Amino acid sequence: MNDTQLLELLNSLSVEEKIGQLIQLSGEFFNTGAMAVGPMQKLGISEEMVQLTGSVLNVLGADRVIQIQQEYLERSRHKIPLLFMADIVYGYKTVFPIPLALGGSWDPDLVKRCNQITAKEACAAGAHVTFAPMVDVVRDARWGRCMESTGEDTYLNSVFAKAMVEGFQGDFTPGESLASCVKHYAAYGAPEGGRDYNTVDMSERRLREEYLPPYRAAVEAGCELVMTSFNTVDEIPATANSWLMDEVLRQEWGFDGVLITDYAAIAELVAHGVAEDDKDAARLAMNASVDIDMKTSCYANQLRPLLEEGRISPQKLDEAVLRVLKLKNRLGLFEDPFRGASVVREQELNNSTESKDLSRQAAIQSLVLLQNANETLPLSKGSKIALIGPYADNQDLNGLWAVYGDKSQVVTLKTAFEELLSPEHFQCTQGCELLDSDSYEGLGDFGFFTKEQTSLNSDEDKAKELNQAIELAKWADVVIFAMGEHTLQSGEAGSRTDLSLPSIQTAFMEQVLPWAKKSVLLLFNGRPLVLTDIQGKVDAILECWFPGTEGGHAIVDLLMGHANPSGRLTMSFPYAVGQVPIYYNGFSTGRPSKTSTHSVRFTSRYLDAPNEPLYPFGYGLSYHTAEYSNLEISNSVLRSGESIEATIKVHNRSAVGGDEVVQLYIRDKVGSVVRPVKELRGFQKVHLQAGESKILTFAITEDLLKFHTKEMRFEAEEGDFELYIGKSSEDYLTAVFRLEK
Numbered sequence: 001m002n003d004t005q006l007l008e009l010l011n012s013l014s015v016e017e018k019i020g021q022l023i024q025l026s027g028e029f030f031n032t033g034a035m036a037v038g039p040m041q042k043l044g045i046s047e048e049m050v051q052l053t054g055s056v057l058n059v060l061g062a063d064r065v066i067q068i069q070q071e072y073l074e075r076s077r078h079k080i081p082l083l084f085m086a087d088i089v090y091g092y093k094t095v096f097p098i099p100l101a102l103g104g105s106w107d108p109d110l111v112k113r114c115n116q117i118t119a120k121e122a123c124a125a126g127a128h129v130t131f132a133p134m135v136d137v138v139r140d141a142r143w144g145r146c147m148e149s150t151g152e153d154t155y156l157n158s159v160f161a162k163a164m165v166e167g168f169q170g171d172f173t174p175g176e177s178l179a180s181c182v183k184h185y186a187a188y189g190a191p192e193g194g195r196d197y198n199t200v201d202m203s204e205r206r207l208r209e210e211y212l213p214p215y216r217a218a219v220e221a222g223c224e225l226v227m228t229s230f231n232t233v234d235e236i237p238a239t240a241n242s243w244l245m246d247e248v249l250r251q252e253w254g255f256d257g258v259l260i261t262d263y264a265a266i267a268e269l270v271a272h273g274v275a276e277d278d279k280d281a282a283r284l285a286m287n288a289s290v291d292i293d294m295k296t297s298c299y300a301n302q303l304r305p306l307l308e309e310g311r312i313s314p315q316k317l318d319e320a321v322l323r324v325l326k327l328k329n330r331l332g333l334f335e336d337p338f339r340g341a342s343v344v345r346e347q348e349l350n351n352s353t354e355s356k357d358l359s360r361q362a363a364i365q366s367l368v369l370l371q372n373a374n375e376t377l378p379l380s381k382g383s384k385i386a387l388i389g390p391y392a393d394n395q396d397l398n399g400l401w402a403v404y405g406d407k408s409q410v411v412t413l414k415t416a417f418e419e420l421l422s423p424e425h426f427q428c429t430q431g432c433e434l435l436d437s438d439s440y441e442g443l444g445d446f447g448f449f450t451k452e453q454t455s456l457n458s459d460e461d462k463a464k465e466l467n468q469a470i471e472l473a474k475w476a477d478v479v480i481f482a483m484g485e486h487t488l489q490s491g492e493a494g495s496r497t498d499l500s501l502p503s504i505q506t507a508f509m510e511q512v513l514p515w516a517k518k519s520v521l522l523l524f525n526g527r528p529l530v531l532t533d534i535q536g537k538v539d540a541i542l543e544c545w546f547p548g549t550e551g552g553h554a555i556v557d558l559l560m561g562h563a564n565p566s567g568r569l570t571m572s573f574p575y576a577v578g579q580v581p582i583y584y585n586g587f588s589t590g591r592p593s594k595t596s597t598h599s600v601r602f603t604s605r606y607l608d609a610p611n612e613p614l615y616p617f618g619y620g621l622s623y624h625t626a627e628y629s630n631l632e633i634s635n636s637v638l639r640s641g642e643s644i645e646a647t648i649k650v651h652n653r654s655a656v657g658g659d660e661v662v663q664l665y666i667r668d669k670v671g672s673v674v675r676p677v678k679e680l681r682g683f684q685k686v687h688l689q690a691g692e693s694k695i696l697t698f699a700i701t702e703d704l705l706k707f708h709t710k711e712m713r714f715e716a717e718e719g720d721f722e723l724y725i726g727k728s729s730e731d732y733l734t735a736v737f738r739l740e741k
């Protein structure tokens with residue numbers, strides 16, 4: 001349809017039909033031939049409005065989607081197809097590593113390819129829109145949703161935001177692409193105390209400098225939808241925040257796509273205490289130019305009276321409806337309302353060899369080797385290996401937001417090892433439970449995911465497992481512990497104040513470690529953990545996150561040296577939980593702990609822990625060792641409109657080839673406002689053969705130096721800068737230059 005036809009369509013709709021386009025309901029409303037009555041009553045929504053609903057939440061599967069769409073179109077007066085939207089965050093049936101892991105690949109092209117596969121699989125199942133990417137900047141590991149983000153850095157998240165949107169949307173080919181909905185706008189990743197849904201409050205400068213750019217990068221990449229976040233921004237909940245939604249998103253950034261709320265966020269304006277009731281809440285959201293109401297009856301029941309009372313304007317309503325119609329048109333739904341949904345294609349695509357290969361590659365690139373004392377890894381050929389722990393033979397490797405992931409396809413560690421090794425070289429046992437029974441109680445239920453307990457119920461079973469683990473440890477040359485968080489301990493509403501490994505697991509390790517000749521700790525978790533106590537007790541640590549469908553294969557590839565680890569952390573691992581939020585690019589303070597002229601007592605520090613994290617942003621080990629040298633800068637003065645070059649030599653001095661993530665940071669020495677001690681401004685991932693050297697070049701332009709100045713102008717200020725290029729945010733060479741305008 002062209003714009004004129006869309007306008008004609010809009011003008012032919014009744015007020016109720018228009019409102020219908022702005023409502024999104026979930027699966028239970030679409031259970032049978034007739035719309036389901038129970039949920040309607042629960043939500044307090046009329047049958048007429050349910051019939052007019054414009055979009056569906058989290059219903060997938062070609063069979064079901066086709067049936068719902070067909071029935072809907074038969075009944076509908078204007079034959080405007082339903083939109084099917086779902087949480088397809090890091091995979092559909094084939095699951096890729098969680099985004100926090102994918103970030104560690106520092107490979108946006110890889111992530112783009114993962115999303116292309118995901119888009120194809122999900123299209124076959126009838127999806128039109130994915131609620132992804134999630135690009136919230138995350139600096140507080142207590143927050144369970146760190147797992148959904150690529151990490152703590154604004155620049156890196158922006159790079160990934162673009163890649164992810166491009167991967168999902170491509171050129172909108174039906175059957176191969178999804179419209180992407182960036183979330184959670186804005187600053188949802190900074191809740192006070194790390195408690196989900198809690199207050200977010202920060203200066204406008206910090207918001208614009210550090211939290212908004214990744215959403216903007218998604219919008220600039222052509223992202224079709226934006227989701228409002230649950231939290232407040234400057235004491236106004238995002239869903240009612242017209243400054244954030246209208247002024248910044250729509251007017252400043254020029255976003256003309258669909259703005260959808262997060263789940264029930266309009267009704268929650270009442271609990272927030274900014275709306276008297278649902279009607280007031282609907283008024284605030286509509287006036288903030290929020291288009292679709294996800295899963296409340298506020299728009300359905302309140303927009304008409306609000307219009308009649310003149311408290312919202314007919315233009316606002318029309319603009320919102322037109323945006324939804326344009327999205328449906330962009331997706332080609334008026335021509336083909338099923339858009340590639342097909343049971344046959346679903347079967348062909350789901351978990352295809354191509355998808356699994358990419359999932360394995362993605363996991364290999366994403367996992368981070370944190371420690372490798374005495375070159376324990378890769379494992380020597382012919383070693384006797386004991387694999388022990390609740391993740392040794394466990395298919396729960398998908399993480400919480402892989403809600404459609406096919407768990408039955410997940411390759412466990414045990415399976416992957418047994419494909420390579422015979423029982424003389426490989427033995428496995430569970431050893432201990434993931435959590436003690438009291439901790440399971442606190443987890444609560446999470447729709448798609450159940451808190452299955454492991455099988456060690458009786459004391460006798462537990463003692464037997466412990467003995468078996470000790471026997472295996474005595475037998476083996478190396479003990480591999482497969483430990484971590486329960487899936488439900490991270491993800492939405494998965495905030496924690498204790499970031500250590502569950503105590504039942506550490507107590508178990510203490511009992512087995514004395515018998516281990518060498519030990520490797522594999523970690524499965526959705527956030528950085530505090531590893532300070534355990535770090536000195538094991539030889540090697542591999543951070544596996546939740547690695548997805550091919551996790552078992554990828555981990556074994558790395559352990560056996562069939563692949564060389566190259567993942568680098570994108571979120572700092574705290575030394576102690578009291579340090580969080582902790583991130584590499586903070587400000588100096590007036591009393592920096594290392595360089596202040598004040599006596600130590602009066603510097604900015606903790607009495608009982610270092611200021612630094614245990615493992616910093618950008619950190620990760622490999623089986624090769626690279627040396628960085630000869631950092632040179634083409635000119636010590638950068639003039640406006642020109643660029644200078646920084647070059648560095650990277651040499652692989654070992655006998656194995658491997659990937660290096662070469663990171664560029666910049667520090668603005670003096671600003672009209674305080675500036676971070678360093679900021680990532682570029683990176684290159686390069687492969688170096690054994691013994692190979694490469695010279696890498698980074699272009700430095702004025703654009704890299706811009707920030708929100710004292711007057712809130714986004715520009716670079718003249719003066720001195722330091723430039724760091726190296727292996728991590730704490731391991732680099734330094735050069736200096738000056739900006740002259």
Ligand code: NOJ
Nearest residue numbers: 058087131183262263492
């Ligand atoms: C709530 C979550 O915050 C959001 O990320 C998700 O997309 C919606 N629910 C829909 O399931």
